[in-house]
Amino acid sequence: MQDAIIIGGGISGLTAGYLLQQRGLDISVIEKGPTPGGPIQSVKQEGFLFEKGPNALLLPSQWVEQFIDELGLSTQLQESNPNAAKRFIVRNNRPVAVPGSLLQAVATRLFSLKAKLGFLGEPFRKRISEEDAKFETVAQFVQRRMGLEFLDYAINPFVSGVYAGDPEELILEHAFPLVRGFERDDGSIIRGAIQNKKRQKAAGTSYKKRSISFKEGLHALPQTLGRKLGNRLWLDSEVVAINQNDQGWQVTWKRDGENFEGFAKKLLVCLPSRAIKKLAWPQAIKEHLSSTPDLPYPTVHSLALGYRRDQIAHPLDGFGVLVPSKEDPNILGVLFSSDLFSGRAPDDHCLITVMIGGRQRDDLANLAKEALIELAAKDLDKLLGVKGAPCFSHLTTWPRAIPQYTKAFGPWKRTLAEIETDNPNIAFGGHAIDGIAMGASIQSGKRLADETA
Numbered sequence: 001m002q003d004a005i006i007i008g009g010g011i012s013g014l015t016a017g018y019l020l021q022q023r024g025l026d027i028s029v030i031e032k033g034p035t036p037g038g039p040i041q042s043v044k045q046e047g048f049l050f051e052k053g054p055n056a057l058l059l060p061s062q063w064v065e066q067f068i069d070e071l072g073l074s075t076q077l078q079e080s081n082p083n084a085a086k087r088f089i090v091r092n093n094r095p096v097a098v099p100g101s102l103l104q105a106v107a108t109r110l111f112s113l114k115a116k117l118g119f120l121g122e123p124f125r126k127r128i129s130e131e132d133a134k135f136e137t138v139a140q141f142v143q144r145r146m147g148l149e150f151l152d153y154a155i156n157p158f159v160s161g162v163y164a165g166d167p168e169e170l171i172l173e174h175a176f177p178l179v180r181g182f183e184r185d186d187g188s189i190i191r192g193a194i195q196n197k198k199r200q201k202a203a204g205t206s207y208k209k210r211s212i213s214f215k216e217g218l219h220a221l222p223q224t225l226g227r228k229l230g231n232r233l234w235l236d237s238e239v240v241a242i243n244q245n246d247q248g249w250q251v252t253w254k255r256d257g258e259n260f261e262g263f264a265k266k267l268l269v270c271l272p273s274r275a276i277k278k279l280a281w282p283q284a285i286k287e288h289l290s291s292t293p294d295l296p297y298p299t300v301h302s303l304a305l306g307y308r309r310d311q312i313a314h315p316l317d318g319f320g321v322l323v324p325s326k327e328d329p330n331i332l333g334v335l336f337s338s339d340l341f342s343g344r345a346p347d348d349h350c351l352i353t354v355m356i357g358g359r360q361r362d363d364l365a366n367l368a369k370e371a372l373i374e375l376a377a378k379d380l381d382k383l384l385g386v387k388g389a390p391c392f393s394h395l396t397t398w399p400r401a402i403p404q405y406t407k408a409f410g411p412w413k414r415t416l417a418e419i420e421t422d423n424p425n426i427a428f429g430g431h432a433i434d435g436i437a438m439g440a441s442i443q444s445g446k447r448l449a450d451e452t453a
């Protein structure tokens, strides 16, 4: 009988497993894929180092920074290039830098004078009732508080970049709870953001978030956790059945066609929502889960493209460019990968990563590589002055990339909480419940470990 079995060896499950092991508990982590870390996969090919999934980890807290240090990864850590603070959004077919200061905000071509004046009125707009706020979409909220132009040219591309999502269907309270809190507690986003900074300063919890990676790419983090877990991490192992008895849980997994069994007092589940629903649970849990709809996960194509530097007119001096749906694009955006972190491309070359698909372009989900490169080429030429064919290309398609915290999220979260209440020795974590960024999943793993030991 082990202390815990963790199902799912993405970054949340690995973090929970590692922390529990450090605290002297006997655990196993069961992961379906051949490598630890889910979509966090870095690949070196033809002199390019590219990411198949996430490109940068936004450090969310001092604790995550310490965690990386404790794992011995500080010497491999790469800070993003200072240029990365600059982000571009397309307006009238041209990338415009997002203003980084008040002066730039006044001068920017990204918003009309009317939109800028409308934004200044934000602190004076009325808040809505708690009841109405529960169902308010991101689009409704932004339009109500800041106006349509701000929705179209700031929030729509931002939501594409973070969620590959649609602001018309994400619920603010679930997708951006901090912003919801600003209106609820301080009556305004602007006031709330200022108050929040003050509160953090007073509590000594201010932390300046930074985007980082590692010299060998982001997968250094899950690979290191995997090595530390040693033979307690089962790769290529899909959980096929879960049974409950007096002492705890019996978990069955399949590896190379053979069934293995483990017994544990506690079960930690760090899986995508559909995988949670598909597990062979005891009848009561199965029924409970079948009463709630699954979360939507759109398809996202991540296209890594290498070019000679002289093929691109734009200086690529920033994090990347996002394209609002108003501009009728083929692509969601482009990351300037080799400008973001060094060592990503051979001399005189550059690497860019083009994201295509997402919730607003489901129609592109089934396109093959050549068609996607052709589609991307049109936007890349128009927006960045990219000429000619890439000298390197790699496509990764994620058929279910990122969960959308839509109106399905409330009932989904409630169902998981009820299952936890009925079964105190089970807990859920990871992106299907605790936030969709890598940093949120790392903190989710810590939460599970803290609640377990």
Ligand SMILES: Cc1cc2nc3c(=O)[nH]c(=O)nc-3n(C[C@H](O)[C@H](O)[C@H](O)COP(=O)(O)OP(=O)(O)OC[C@H]3O[C@@H](n4cnc5c(N)ncnc54)[C@H](O)[C@@H]3O)c2cc1C
Binding pocket: 007, 008, 009, 010, 011, 012, 013, 030, 031, 032, 033, 037, 038, 039, 040, 052, 053, 054, 055, 056, 057, 058, 237, 238, 239, 240, 270, 271, 272, 275, 300, 302, 398, 400, 401, 402, 429, 430, 431, 432, 435, 436, 437, 438, 439, 441
């Ligand atoms: C294309 C893309 C780009 C992204 N870009 C960024 C970014 O730049 N920055 C950022 O912060 N985040 C980004 N993200 C999100 C980030 O990757 C996730 O938030 C994070 O990796 C989620 O970790 P997790 O542990 O919660 O879930 P997952 O990584 O999904 O882990 C779940 C694991 O469970 C395994 N599994 C499934 N079913 C079973 C089963 N039956 N038995 C055993 N194992 C099973 C899966 O193989 C998987 O490894 C991106 C995601 C994608 C797809």
